[in-house]
Amino acid sequence: MEVGKVDSIKFEIMSPYMIKKMAAVKIEKPELYDPDGYPIDGGLMDLRLGVIDPGLRCKTCGGKMGTCPGHFGYLELTKPVIHPLFAKKIYQILKVTCPVCGRVMTSDENIAKKKPMLNKLYKSAPKTCPHCGAKATEIKFQKPTIFYEDGKDLNPEQIRERLEKIPDSDLPVLGISTRPEYMILTVLPIPPVTVRPSIVLETGERSEDDLTHKLIDIVRINDRLKKNIELGAPDFIIDDIWQLLQYHVSTYFDNEISNLPPARHRSGRALRTLAQRLTKKEGRFRGNLTGKRVNFSARTVISPDTMISVNEVGIPEVIAKTLTVPDHVTEKNIDEMRKIVLNGPDVLNGANYVVRPDGMRKRVMDLNKEEIAKEITPGYIVERHLKDGDIVLFNRQPSLHRMSIMAHKAKIMPYRTFRLNLCETIPYNADFDGDEMNLHVPQTEEARIEAEKLMLVENNIRSPRYGLPVIAFKHDHISGCYFLTREGAKFSKEEVAYLLNLIGKKSPGHEMVGKELFSLILPDDLNMEFVSSYCVGCDTCLKDKCPYDSYVVIKNGKLLHGIIDEAALGERKGKLLNKIDMKYGHARARQFMDELSKLALGVLSLRGFTISISDFDISDDGEKKIKDTKKKFEREAEKLVENYNNGRMEKLSGMTQEKTLEMYMQQIASKVSDQTGKVIKNSVNDKSSAVIMAKTGARGSYVNLSQTAAIVGQESLEGERINRGYTGRTTSHFKRGDLGLKARGFVEGNYRHGLNAIEFFFDAINSRENLMDKSLQTRHSGYMERRLVSALQDLRVEYDGTVRDNRGVIIQFMPGSDSLDPSKINHGEIDLNLVRENIEGENDD
Amino acid sequence: MSSIMENFLVPKHEIISEEEKVALLNKYKISLKQLPKILSSDPVVKVIGAKVGDVIKITRNEMEIGHTLYYRVVIKG
Numbered sequence: 011m012e013v014g015k016v017d018s019i020k021f022e023i024m025s026p027y028m029i030k031k032m033a034a035v036k037i038e039k040p041e042l043y044d045p046d047g048y049p050i051d052g053g054l055m056d057l058r059l060g061v062i063d064p065g066l067r068c069k070t071c072g073g074k075m076g077t078c079p080g081h082f083g084y085l086e087l088t089k090p091v092i093h094p095l096f097a098k099k100i101y102q103i104l105k106v107t108c109p110v111c112g113r114v115m116t117s118d119e120n121i122a123k124k125k126p127m128l129n130k131l132y133k134s135a136p137k138t139c140p141h142c143g144a145k146a147t148e149i150k151f152q153k154p155t156i157f158y159e160d161g162k163d164l165n166p167e168q169i170r171e172r173l174e175k176i177p178d179s180d181l182p183v184l185g186i187s188t189r190p191e192y193m194i195l196t197v198l199p200i201p202p203v204t205v206r207p208s209i210v211l212e213t214g215e216r217s218e219d220d221l222t223h224k225l226i227d228i229v230r231i232n233d234r235l236k237k238n239i240e241l242g243a244p245d246f247i248i249d250d251i252w253q254l255l256q257y258h259v260s261t262y263f264d265n266e267i268s269n270l271p272p273a274r275h276r277s278g279r280a281l282r283t284l285a286q287r288l289t290k291k292e293g294r295f296r297g298n299l300t301g302k303r304v305n306f307s308a309r310t311v312i313s314p315d316t317m318i319s320v321n322e323v324g325i326p327e328v329i330a331k332t333l334t335v336p337d338h339v340t341e342k343n344i345d346e347m348r349k350i351v352l353n354g355p356d357v358l359n360g361a362n363y364v365v366r367p368d369g370m371r372k373r374v375m376d377l378n379k380e381e382i383a384k385e386i387t388p389g390y391i392v393e394r395h396l397k398d399g400d401i402v403l404f405n406r407q408p409s410l411h412r413m414s415i416m417a418h419k420a421k422i423m424p425y426r427t428f429r430l431n432l433c434e435t436i437p438y439n440a441d442f443d444g445d446e447m448n449l450h451v452p453q454t455e456e457a458r459i460e461a462e463k464l465m466l467v468e469n470n471i472r473s474p475r476y477g478l479p480v481i482a483f484k485h486d487h488i489s490g491c492y493f494l495t496r497e498g499a500k501f502s503k504e505e506v507a508y509l510l511n512l513i514g515k516k517s518p519g520h521e522m523v524g525k526e527l528f529s530l531i532l533p534d535d536l537n538m539e540f541v542s543s544y545c546v547g548c549d550t551c552l553k554d555k556c557p558y559d560s561y562v563v564i565k566n567g568k569l570l571h572g573i574i575d576e577a578a579l580g581e582r583k584g585k586l587l588n589k590i591d592m593k594y595g596h597a598r599a600r601q602f603m604d605e606l607s608k609l610a611l612g613v614l615s616l617r618g619f620t621i622s623i624s625d626f627d628i629s630d631d632g633e634k635k636i637k638d639t640k641k642k643f644e645r646e647a648e649k650l651v652e653n654y655n656n657g658r659m660e661k662l663s664g665m666t667q668e669k670t671l672e673m674y675m676q677q678i679a680s681k682v683s684d685q686t687g688k689v690i691k692n693s694v695n696d697k698s699s700a701v702i703m704a705k706t707g708a709r710g711s712y713v714n715l716s717q718t719a720a721i722v723g724q725e726s727l728e729g730e731r732i733n734r735g736y737t738g739r740t741t742s743h744f745k746r747g748d749l750g751l752k753a754r755g756f757v758e759g760n761y762r763h764g765l766n767a768i769e770f771f772f773d774a775i776n777s778r779e780n781l782m783d784k785s786l787q788t789r790h791s792g793y794m795e796r797r798l799v800s801a802l803q804d805l806r807v808e809y810d811g812t813v814r815d816n817r818g819v820i821i822q823f824m825p826g827s828d829s830l831d832p833s834k835i836n837h838g839e840i841d842l843n844l845v846r847e848n849i850e851g852e853n854d855d
Numbered sequence: 856m857s858s859i860m861e862n863f864l865v866p867k868h869e870i871i872s873e874e875e876k877v878a879l880l881n882k883y884k885i886s887l888k889q890l891p892k893i894l895s896s897d898p899v900v901k902v903i904g905a906k907v908g909d910v911i912k913i914t915r916n917e918m919e920i921g922h923t924l925y926y927r928v929v930i931k932g
Contacts, residue, residue, distance in 0.1 A: 818885065819888070
């Protein structure tokens with residue numbers, strides 16, 4: 011079908027004639043219903059304004075509820091009032107137009123140009139009119155709707171006369187295309203009842219919408235104003251009522267105008283009038299148009315499950331019995347479908363609804379399930395419960411990248427939480443301190459296939475951002491792999507049986523070395539060599555003769571040397587995972603991850619793993635060395651400060667003396683940390699858990715280690731040593747002008763022995779800055795992501811390979827202009843060795 | 856002053872013939888309006904003397920895959 015194209019849309023201010031023309035009713039009475047409860051003709055609930063009660067017909071169009079869109083009415087205002095949202099514009103226009111001739115007070119050339127320049131004009135309005143020579147008056151505007159001219163009141167009637175005088179020819183300069191006097195309301199459109207439906211309470215009482223309440227006020231005051239004028243009431247009374255009418259109309263449009271008390275409900279709650287319906291988070295735009303709600307979704311707390319596959323998600327039975335998948339009944343599955351229907355809605359693997367071929371939906375209940383089971387024939391659709399293996403989408407907010415929503419295979423489980431594999435915590439950025447996640451069930455076959463092919467977890471192991479695994483091992487997985495693959499790891503017959511049972515493999519019935527055990531889950535023909543993160547970085551690498559067992563050699567699927575740790579398995583590192591995923595496919599990589607995670611955690615549970623404060627004990631020799639380095643640099647720092655104070659410090663180019671000193675002091679501070687760090691590396695107990703975690707990359711680093719065991723070091727604020735607080739000093743414990751290490755936030759102590767009060771304060775300063783930075787950063791990146799999504803949401807890759815937007819306009823002739831998928835490229839590099847292997851075939855050395 | 860076309864950051868721009876234009880539009884089954892645009896006030900457009908409605912073929916060097924083609928239609932502005 012050919013669809014007409016919208017060329018342009020023009021927004022204008024509605025004229026009173028238009029308002030009357032489109033209205034079906036003239037509203038004249040403030041009452042809603044007569045004593046019998048029947049809507050009054052000419053009241054605000056007039057039957058001609060539309061239908062809101064089921065079964066009734068509209069008096070204007072004859073439509074039923076749902077087909078009748080509702081019809082506007084109008085209210086003739088006794089005296090004009092200012093439209094509050096146009097008040098500022100009115101002020102600007104009054105200021106630049108002549109009070110006598112009504113022309114815009116600017117040169118004829120400017121007017122002839124027809125370029126909107128109201129903003130420029132009103133900033134420098136001339137004193138006399140260039141057209142008639144009349145003196146300009148001083149217009150004052152008091153928010154929200156009061157105007158003064160030369161100190162005297164200017165009422166809406168007078169303003170309207172002014173605006174009427176402006177000739178059409180002058181309008182383009184003002185940037186408007188409608189008559190400006192329409193900004194003063196003489197006729198108020200009354201929205202249809204469908205916009206402000208009343209609710210019938212259980213008691214039979216009617217409860218009216220906030221808008222109706224507001225409209226009643228307007229109609230009533232309007233009526234009173236009219237009567238008072240007819241009675242010839244004194245001017246001040248009329249002005250009072252007129253002002254009240256202005257107030258009601260103002261709050262009808264916007265109940266949150268500054269300097270105007272909000273109109274309240276009888277209960278004291280502020281009314282939700284027109285502007286409030288549109289703005290803010292729950293408003294029409296953000297709440298209803300941008301943020302739509304969906305069916306077939308679930309949300310609950312997440313918890314970890316070490317035995318579940320990476321591809322799976324554990325779904326509570328309660329949720330599985332609520333979420334359904336429509337299954338078509340065919341000749342082949344009819345028996346199965348009957349069984350499902352017979353299970354009813356309350357038993358797992360049952361059904362909640364059945365859809366007949368004519369589209370009628372029937373609820374399956376225990377009462378009628380036998381009947382329905384007999385009734386179904388091919389062509390029926392059974393909305394059955396979620397079952398194991400169904401494709402579902404799983405998401406955690408904030409959805410910052412495409413791995414924030416992935417497809418999983420359902421696994422129905424007892425209890426009330428979603429269960430997920432620990433490797434997925436990385437892309438979802440999830441932890442289990444109360445995080446909740448969302449689940450969606452695709453309802454069509456195409457949607458399920460598309461989700462499975464593009465979004466299944468195993469298909470997203472490697473990130474399109476850096477071409478290395480994002481779904482990877484972390485924390486205990488890596489510690490476990492260390493104990494599994496380290497030199498000398500041996501497992502008894504029983505242990506081997508236990509571990510292999512975890513991954514469903516048969517035990518060979520004898521004891522095994524850890525590396526052999528690990529090799530069992532590697533692909534048979536895998537060959538690779540790399541340096542593990544356990545590596546200490548010797549000057550010349552001895553490769554497979556590494557004394558620290560840090561050089562990994564895998565030959566024909568056998569791990570010969572090396573410790574498997576973060577470098578093999580970690581996020582954004584994982585060489586081994588990366589290779590398996592690229593060479594043997596996503597499914598194989600997933601299998602490897604499933605098996606290895608069970609194995610690694612199995613090893614840890616056999617052995618036990620814990621840390622204690624004694625992990626940070628260092629040798630006496632080490633203690634002494636640390637003390638010496640601290641002293642040495644302290645003396646150096648003292649000397650520097652002394653030189654500076656004596657004015658003997660040589661300036662570095664481009665720096666003042668102060669800056670030079672600062673730089674040197676920072677250098678010293680970092681030298682202390684570096685050198686103590688080195689001492690720590692050598693004098694810490696290699697077999698302690700904390701050190702193992704730091705070395706394998708499971709958790710923590712040498713910096714953490716040395717801050718705990720030796721020295722915390724320089725605390726900084728905004729990239730400088732801490733230098734604020736009191737005049738010339740950080741705290742009152744130091745002399746003014748003391749630029750020494752300790753006076754400017756250098757913390758000599760360590761977390762193991764504890765900090766003194768001043769050090770603790772400096773540490774808190776630093777921690778606070780880090781905390782603030784972190785939260786500001788997340789806000790920032792959240793907004794950046796939102797802007798990106800808004801800009802790119804309609805783009806897609808068409809079948810001809812072009813990237814187009816929703817109008818079919820080509821954005822790129824090839825995705826990314828090079829058609830390369832970063833998630834299929836090894837860390838953004840072309841691996842020539844891999845190319846060679848593929849060409850020559852493997853095992854060639 | 857040297858021409859901007861000699862700058863290494865400016866890819867090769869050429870005006871394509873009417874036949875090529877028709878072939879291009881047919882290839883992607885699009886109208887001229889659906890092509891990416893370039894303003895007639897663009898410095899490169901002025902140098903190569905393209906008129907409103909002309910289609911410019913841009914040959915860009917992409918490091919990974921050699922070169923890519925991009926087409927832009929000249930619009931008024």
